Amino acid sequence: MKNAVSDALVITRRQLLLLVRVPEVLIFTTIQPVMFVLLFRYVFGGSIVSGQPGGYVQFLMPGIFVQTVAFTLAGTAVGVAEDMTKGLIDRYRSLPIARSALVVGKTLGDSALNIVVLLVMGFTGYLVGWRPNSGSLKIFLALLFLLAFGYSLAWVGIYIGLSAKESRVVQNMSFLVTFPLTFLSSAFAPTTGMPRPLQYFAEWNPVSTVVAACRQLFGLDNLFGVTAGSFPSRYPLTMSLIYMVLIMVIFIPLSVRKYNNAAKR
Amino acid sequence: MKSVTAEHLIKTYRKGNVRALDDLSLDVEEGTVLTVLGPNGAGKTTVVRILATLLAAESGSASVCGIDVMKHPEKVREIIGLSGQYAAVDETLTGWDNLVMFGRLYHLDRNAAIKRADELLERFSLTDSARRPIKTYSGGMRRRLDLAASLIVQPKVLFLDEPTTGLDPRGRQEMWGVIEELVTGGVTLLLTTQYLDEADQLADDIVVVDHGKVIAHGTSDALKREVGGERLEVVVVEEHVSATLEIVARVSGERPSYDQGLHRISTPVTTGAAALIEVLRSLDSEGIHPLDVALKRPSLDDVFMALTGHVAQDEVPAENLKKQKGGRS
Numbered sequence A: 001m002k003n004a005v006s007d008a009l010v011i012t013r014r015q016l017l018l019l020v021r022v023p024e025v026l027i028f029t030t031i032q033p034v035m036f037v038l039l040f041r042y043v044f045g046g047s048i049v050s051g052q053p054g055g056y057v058q059f060l061m062p063g064i065f066v067q068t069v070a071f072t073l074a075g076t077a078v079g080v081a082e083d084m085t086k087g088l089i090d091r092y093r094s095l096p097i098a099r100s101a102l103v104v105g106k107t108l109g110d111s112a113l114n115i116v117v118l119l120v121m122g123f124t125g126y127l128v129g130w131r132p133n134s135g136s137l138k139i140f141l142a143l144l145f146l147l148a149f150g151y152s153l154a155w156v157g158i159y160i161g162l163s164a165k166e167s168r169v170v171q172n173m174s175f176l177v178t179f180p181l182t183f184l185s186s187a188f189a190p191t192t193g194m195p196r197p198l199q200y201f202a203e204w205n206p207v208s209t210v211v212a213a214c215r216q217l218f219g220l221d222n223l224f225g226v227t228a229g230s231f232p233s234r235y236p237l238t239m240s241l242i243y244m245v246l247i248m249v250i251f252i253p254l255s256v257r258k259y260n261n262a263a264k265r
Numbered sequence B: 001m002k003s004v005t006a007e008h009l010i011k012t013y014r015k016g017n018v019r020a021l022d023d024l025s026l027d028v029e030e031g032t033v034l035t036v037l038g039p040n041g042a043g044k045t046t047v048v049r050i051l052a053t054l055l056a057a058e059s060g061s062a063s064v065c066g067i068d069v070m071k072h073p074e075k076v077r078e079i080i081g082l083s084g085q086y087a088a089v090d091e092t093l094t095g096w097d098n099l100v101m102f103g104r105l106y107h108l109d110r111n112a113a114i115k116r117a118d119e120l121l122e123r124f125s126l127t128d129s130a131r132r133p134i135k136t137y138s139g140g141m142r143r144r145l146d147l148a149a150s151l152i153v154q155p156k157v158l159f160l161d162e163p164t165t166g167l168d169p170r171g172r173q174e175m176w177g178v179i180e181e182l183v184t185g186g187v188t189l190l191l192t193t194q195y196l197d198e199a200d201q202l203a204d205d206i207v208v209v210d211h212g213k214v215i216a217h218g219t220s221d222a223l224k225r226e227v228g229g230e231r232l233e234v235v236v237v238e239e240h241v242s243a244t245l246e247i248v249a250r251v252s253g254e255r256p257s258y259d260q261g262l263h264r265i266s267t268p269v270t271t272g273a274a275a276l277i278e279v280l281r282s283l284d285s286e287g288i289h290p291l292d293v294a295l296k297r298p299s300l301d302d303v304f305m306a307l308t309g310h311v312a313q314d315e316v317p318a319e320n321l322k323k324q325k326g327g328r329s
Helices: A004-022 A022-047 A056-085 A088-094 A103-125 A136-162 A165-185 A196-204 A206-217 A236-260 B042-050 B072-078 B095-105 B110-123 B139-149 B167-186 B197-200 B220-227 B240-254 B273-285 B298-308 B318-321
Strands: B002-013 B018-029 B033-037 B059-064 B078-084 B155-161 B188-193 B205-210 B211-216 B231-234 B257-259 B264-271 B292-296
Touching: A004 A103, A004 B095, A004 B220, A022 A056, A022 A103, A022 B042, A056 A103, A056 A136, A056 A165, A056 A206, A088 A236, A088 B078, A103 A136, A103 A236, A103 B059, A103 B188, A136 A165, A136 A236, A136 B298, A165 B155, A165 B264, A206 A236, A236 B240, B002 B078, B002 B095, B018 B059, B018 B205, B018 B211, B018 B240, B033 B042, B033 B197, B042 B059, B042 B155, B072 B078, B078 B139, B078 B205, B095 B110, B095 B139, B110 B139, B139 B167, B167 B188, B167 B197, B188 B231, B197 B298, B205 B298, B211 B298, B220 B298, B231 B240, B231 B273, B240 B264, B240 B273, B240 B292, B273 B292, B292 B318
Parallel strands: B033 B188, B033 B205, B078 B155, B155 B188
Antiparallel strands: B002 B018, B002 B059, B205 B211, B231 B264, B231 B292, B257 B264
16 A cells, blocks of 8 residues: 555656656646636626626636646546557556556646646736635635546546547547536536526536636635526535546546556557 | 466457467476567467466466466566567656656665666666657667666566567667677566567577467477478579579479569478589579579578468468568568
């Protein structure tokens, strides 16, 4: 067990070392969400009535935070798929290390990346007028919450990466998961404008519940997702925690099994 | 003592219902080199993957240093080294980064891992490139680094799956040098290859594998003996081919084979130099001047051809062989 932890940390270290050796990864992972912040803030933001003091950007930032941690799933998936095609997974599996080490180490490494990205985004948000007013403890909790969500999604990324037949399609496969999840949600716009069935989907969508939970933690009323009066929109924190546990309960065993049976392609 | 044994291994890949291993058995004596020789798709990699605990066989048994690979894979992983067909290292990291990381994964402490990485880089002549990302390495350097990574903790048994596939001649020579050094150091080695000269160069013992079965087993010399004596080869211009074929057939008493691409006629001969002289005399009296003529000891190519009816590098049915440009005959 002690070895399982230290083995995983060696892999995490490798992930971090990659960020040092190839700083472009960090730069581009950060630039994209910063672009989204500016895009939504200045292009769409003017047309969306938030009814919130401080304006749309207060609503937007939690949405973009969640979108960003969700999008890093693709990076996790691509990384795993490349390890697979290059035979690295075979090598790890022939080493006297815990079978969980690689996948746990990778998910932790990608969470570390998320920390950096979230900090940069928070700073960008501040520059464009985002002012959370709930106090530093709750803001800190919100960041932890976002990291936890990102961590649970990283397991989906691992599963996609290990399942893909071709590392080149992994990016697109991941996008197929993250794109509808992040946009069919209350992350950027109120669900009120959506057709009724979509409203239900959007309100049960884990992205919406995590966004709503973050909005609460940042001291906002969640006006964007209560139209259907559904359980998730009323108890977003609880529901988000349930989702995270659910995602991990499903995808951790699936990923570990995939890893154990992995055959180099 | 046997360091590696595999008995009656059977493995079918569900996809395409391919029987990769069909009752395959082999063993490796401690401190020796066994080469598993065969064409692509013969099942070489599958054997290695089973022995290295990466894949479970459907039936049969296998052990490394007396430890059952299916029952105690975690113990086997502690005593083996594996280096595969692809350089399984992180290309964006430096050679040094990779070796230190693998050292840590073998549970060396940080200082020991660094020390070992430096030693291995030195030994494989990679010290100068230690701090460069692996993607800047040549193919041969990558393979050497990959091999170094499998030697971090001196393994009792080393599996090398096609260590020189895809390398240029210089890279192969370097790799052979490194492998020979390891063998001198006393490691037990199981090596797969589709290159016959590689088996010839490195192996104590050779098993020839085709379609998941062992079709021959022995030393390089024994296998060559099995194929018979020397071969006579004559190359002539196209218009003289049929006359030359007749002469060669008469002298050798065999049906010679003919390689269209190379205009090369070749046949086994039992009388060696005498046959050569006789063929040359006959050619001369017919006014035929050969472009090239040679008397060759059998190569493992010939062994493979004789055993399987097809050449080692491609999976081409024998009847199509002559259509292949440059195909061996």
